[in-house]
Amino acid sequence: MSELVTLTIDNREVKAAPGTSVLRAALDNGIYVPHLCDHKDLTSVGVCRVCLVEIEGRRPTVSCMTPVEEGMVVHTASEDLDKTRKINLELLVLNHDYDCQNCAQNSKCQLQDLTRYIGIDEERINAMRDPDLSWDLDQSNPYYLRDMNRCVRCGICVRTCEEVQGDECIDFAFRGIETTISVLGDKEILDSTCTTCGECVVRCPVGALVPRNAIEPTYEVETVCPFCGCGCGILVGARGDKIVSSRGIPDYPSSGGSLCVKGRYGLGFVNSPERLTTPLIRKDGELVEASWEEALSLVAEKLGQYKGDQFATIASAKCTVEDNYVIQKFTRAVMGTNNIDHCARL
Ligand code: SF4
Ligand code: SF4
Ligand code: SF4
Ligand code: SF4
Structure with a gap:
């Protein structure tokens, strides 16, 4: 194993493996740096630009795209960083409705956390909004909803589909403020090659991709998916004796935390009133x-x-x-x- 790199972040000496980004080195050591488009399972792309940090001897730098270096001195907070992050965040949310009360992601949303941390100038944003720009809610998939009005164009779903699922069902479409995530021919998701694995849904940091009828479980039980011989590890969530959710066990040896449509959304048969209980x-x-x-x-x-x-x-x-x-x-x-x-x- 290569030797660890030693650097300083906010006056704390930290160590990280060569090739680790400054953002991951900070997060792994409990130092928060605001970020939206970066995900630990995926290639970093540096598109949201809210993870800017100051590195001594350099201009402000996007920390998710900057590998750690020996002796590097990093500062994650300053007045200049606050100003630049704020402008970058405002550009991301120009047409976001912030209708949190009616959003399934309310209180679990990375954008909510970021907005509280960085702050936005609502007047400035409202002046730049395009009130005529909106996307129809895509309700075609029986297991998850797509609301592109809440999308922040982080591209996590696109990279998840390609890098985790090995598919390319979705991609960026159109340009400028009209940029969105779509499928070939700009159709509904059900008319695409999407297999409804839900991997993009669990990684979407906001309320743009959400499971239908999601119910928070009161407890979870670790088990193995009953559907096929792959034996993926699942955490089955329940309320009382009713199954309400299922998710992959992170880093499970045979599945690495991934599931297909059956393991993630297919356990409804257990509590179905149509289930046969007598011969x-x-x-x-x-x-x-x-x-x-x-x-x-x-x-x-x-x-x-x-x-x-x-x-x-x-x-x-x-x-x-x-x-x-x-x-x-x-x-x-x-x-x-x-x-x-x-x-x-x-
Ligand atoms: S995506 Fe987040 S910030 Fe936007 S409405 Fe939903 S909870 Fe609020
Ligand atoms: S749908 Fe979600 S994951 Fe995909 S780009 Fe929009 S915010 Fe990001
Ligand atoms: S649900 Fe799975 S297959 Fe469908 S777009 Fe998302 S990652 Fe791709
Ligand atoms: S989640 Fe899908 S691939 Fe994994 S064991 Fe269940 S049915 Fe098989």
């Missing part, structure tokens, strides 16, 4: 409720009527590995066939 037996063409004893006896009786390749099994990814082992053993050893398949292979 059903078809009688005179109608499915009717039956006891477990009745159902299992019927299955045992019918199984005796088949043998070898007359029989096939479709196993389920929602069963445990042990259950699936028993199913294949039963199919091969008892029923005498290799006709066995599994939904996770589809």
Whole structure:
């Protein structure tokens, strides 16, 4: 491992690995530097320009794009920095409505925190607003909403889709004050190649991408996604005995914190009123409720009527590995066939 670089930030000596940005070195050592477009999982791009710092011997510098250097002396607060950050923030929020009371991100929003920290001149912003400029709320996706009126053009969603998800479903579109995030052909998100993994939604720092009907859990339980053999680590959030949320376990060995649409948004079946809770037996063409004893006896009786390749099994990814082992053993050893398949292979 290369030797750590030693630098001074706000009169504190800190150490960081070579290549670390000044912003990350400060944040990792508990020194707050305002920032919006930088995310620890993504390449830094330096577009919001609110993370400016002063480095002795240089002009004010964007800290997310500046690697640490041995002996560097950094100051994160000064009157000049305050002024420049304020102008840069105002340019980002020219047409932002700050309708926080009606925003799903209220009290969890990075822009709210930044605005409190840096401050904005509302009169100056109002004079520059374009009141005719607005975007329709995109409600096409069943799991998340897109409100480009609340977007600060940080590009985190674009980089997430490309760097974390390995897709390029969304990108910057149009120019100047009309710049927005869109999909090919400026269609609704449902008409794009988006797979609804939700990775961009969890990283959006403001209320532009928010899950539909989000409910805060009162507790979370660490477990493994039940849907497929990838075995992604999930934190299932619940209120009482009802599942209300699911998110990836950060840095989980098999999934690194990522999830697909099923693990993130697909657990509604657990509390669904349509979920089968008793066996059903078809009688005179109608499915009717039956006891477990009745159902299992019927299955045992019918199984005796088949043998070898007359029989096939479709196993389920929602069963445990042990259950699936028993199913294949039963199919091969008892029923005498290799006709066995599994939904996770589809
Ligand atoms: S995105 Fe943030 S600042 Fe904007 S309205 Fe929502 S909570 Fe308020
Ligand atoms: S939608 Fe969110 S993540 Fe994407 S650019 Fe806008 S503010 Fe950033
Ligand atoms: S939900 Fe996933 S696939 Fe869709 S745009 Fe966001 S990151 Fe890309
Ligand atoms: S269904 Fe998706 S989230 Fe669940 S284990 Fe498979 S890849 Fe991971």
